[in-house]
Amino acid sequence: MKILGSEITPYKTYLNRRKFIEGSFASALLATVSSSVLANHNTDPSTYNQFMNENDKVNSYEEITTYNNFYEFGTHKKHPHLNSGDFKPKPWSVKIDGLVKKPMTIDLEKILSKVTIEDRVYRLRCVEAWSMVIPWQGFQLSELIKMAEPLSSAKYIQFVTVFRPEEMPGQKKRTINWPYREGLRMDEAMNPLTILATGLYGHEMPNQNGAPMRLVVPWKYGFKSIKSIVEIRFLDQQPETSWETLAPWEYGFYANVNPTVNHPRWSQGTERRIGEFKRRETLMFNGYEKEVAHLYKDLDLTKFY
Amino acid sequence: MFSTKNFNKSKPILFILILFPSLLWAYQFVIGNLGVNPIEKLMDELGLMALRLIIVTLMITTLSNIKAIKSIVILRRMIGLFAFYYVCLHFSTYIVLDHFLDMQFIIQDIIKRPFITFGFISFLFLIPLASTSTNKMIKKLGFKLWKKIHYLIYPVAILASLHFYVLVRADKTEPVIYMGIILLLLLHRIFKKLTRPLLAR
Numbered sequence: 019m020k021i022l023g024s025e026i027t028p029y030k031t032y033l034n035r036r037k038f039i040e041g042s043f044a045s046a047l048l049a050t051v052s053s054s055v056l057a058n059h060n061t062d063p064s065t066y067n068q069f070m071n072e073n074d075k076v077n078s079y080e081e082i083t084t085y086n087n088f089y090e091f092g093t094h095k096k097h098p099h100l101n102s103g104d105f106k107p108k109p110w111s112v113k114i115d116g117l118v119k120k121p122m123t124i125d126l127e128k129i130l131s132k133v134t135i136e137d138r139v140y141r142l143r144c145v146e147a148w149s150m151v152i153p154w155q156g157f158q159l160s161e162l163i164k165m166a167e168p169l170s171s172a173k174y175i176q177f178v179t180v181f182r183p184e185e186m187p188g189q190k191k192r193t194i195n196w197p198y199r200e201g202l203r204m205d206e207a208m209n210p211l212t213i214l215a216t217g218l219y220g221h222e223m224p225n226q227n228g229a230p231m232r233l234v235v236p237w238k239y240g241f242k243s244i245k246s247i248v249e250i251r252f253l254d255q256q257p258e259t260s261w262e263t264l265a266p267w268e269y270g271f272y273a274n275v276n277p278t279v280n281h282p283r284w285s286q287g288t289e290r291r292i293g294e295f296k297r298r299e300t301l302m303f304n305g306y307e308k309e310v311a312h313l314y315k316d317l318d319l320t321k322f323y
Numbered sequence: 324m325f326s327t328k329n330f331n332k333s334k335p336i337l338f339i340l341i342l343f344p345s346l347l348w349a350y351q352f353v354i355g356n357l358g359v360n361p362i363e364k365l366m367d368e369l370g371l372m373a374l375r376l377i378i379v380t381l382m383i384t385t386l387s388n389i390k391a392i393k394s395i396v397i398l399r400r401m402i403g404l405f406a407f408y409y410v411c412l413h414f415s416t417y418i419v420l421d422h423f424l425d426m427q428f429i430i431q432d433i434i435k436r437p438f439i440t441f442g443f444i445s446f447l448f449l450i451p452l453a454s455t456s457t458n459k460m461i462k463k464l465g466f467k468l469w470k471k472i473h474y475l476i477y478p479v480a481i482l483a484s485l486h487f488y489v490l491v492r493a494d495k496t497e498p499v500i501y502m503g504i505i506l507l508l509l510l511h512r513i514f515k516k517l518t519r520p521l522l523a524r
Contacts, residue, residue, distance in 0.1 A: 080359075081359045084358070084359055089493060089494075093491075093493060093494040095358075095359070096358070148360060148363070193493040193494040194493055264493065280435065282436060282437065283489070283490070285428070285436070290362070290363075292359055293359075295362075296423055297421075297422070
């Protein structure tokens, strides 16, 4: 593993963080970077690998952008890459409503001017038992929540994906009851690991990965990380989510990565890291146990899967 | 009118045509040209090919009822054996490449996951069909018993299409089309069976 020369000062904070992170067995990379990183259009994995623990290597830009589950563009893994060319992520605004003091429709540009964009290198574990390591750029969801000033009665948040069948050919077919919806409990949404990502590898978020803004919840199966968000609702009840509605016996609201809870279709005990030949063991909460296990200490995870 | 000779002549071409995809995928796999998740891709392609060939054998039986192309039935054995060939490759990909011969895990997987159970039983039922495919075996068993054994193709086809149906997460169009074709071919056979004694009277 390469270690960045210490003469490159801007990254010093990275290195200090890295030590701390390895000690706590979490490889979330938490570091604030200047927005110039976003404009760097960097696709070199080594930029990020040096900050990861030995077990995890970031996947290539090609892997991350040509193998996607984004049924709005088609149900095959290559469809989002092939069919998302007509999608227009600019201009973009997000509606924030429900149990908040300040319901609003806000331009993404305006949101971005008020938040801190950070680099976050996270493992992504799909419920289909494959995984990747992805260098995201984004900001903590908690920052946006604070802006909206939720009422104390708000216990859950629901997210809604844009519905544009003209630009998203997969939506012309009713494979899912569009628009795609997801949800989080308030404490999950406020957890520092939960981000709204607006870029990857220093690029603006590619259309096939959920442009211009998507959720990333690294300790949950990938389908929780809803893409191309246009609406965020604050609710007092657990919201309806797309996959749970489609097949409740297979997908739960929580969908925490858990090797001990069986899925009728895929064993969740192991996973194939994209780019690797042999399967590897799946980690509890996708390896983020230290950061999030406390959220579920009173929950029977075999029932609330 | 297509004679037995015509169909016999087409056999070598057909042989190469059906064999070719497996060679291509094997080559692409080795040179790393099967996409980002090559093991999954290889397994999916092999399985889909096997299912399609199984359906083709059922179609051939139905088509052979048409007098003009009656002799098409001589192609059935070869295509059936190719279906078995693709199922074997599909299954070995699962065992060797996907799970690295972790037999404990594989046995659990077969028992616990309905779609794998369906696929596995379908594979098991194909073994007696493939192993009794020679003329010698037909003679040895007698045509009646041989035919009875080969009725197993129906559960094989149904289980294989179910295996695919359950695997697909949301857009079930393709597996439903296959199931529909199988059902139509089955209904045709039942219809034929029921009407035959009437005509004899």
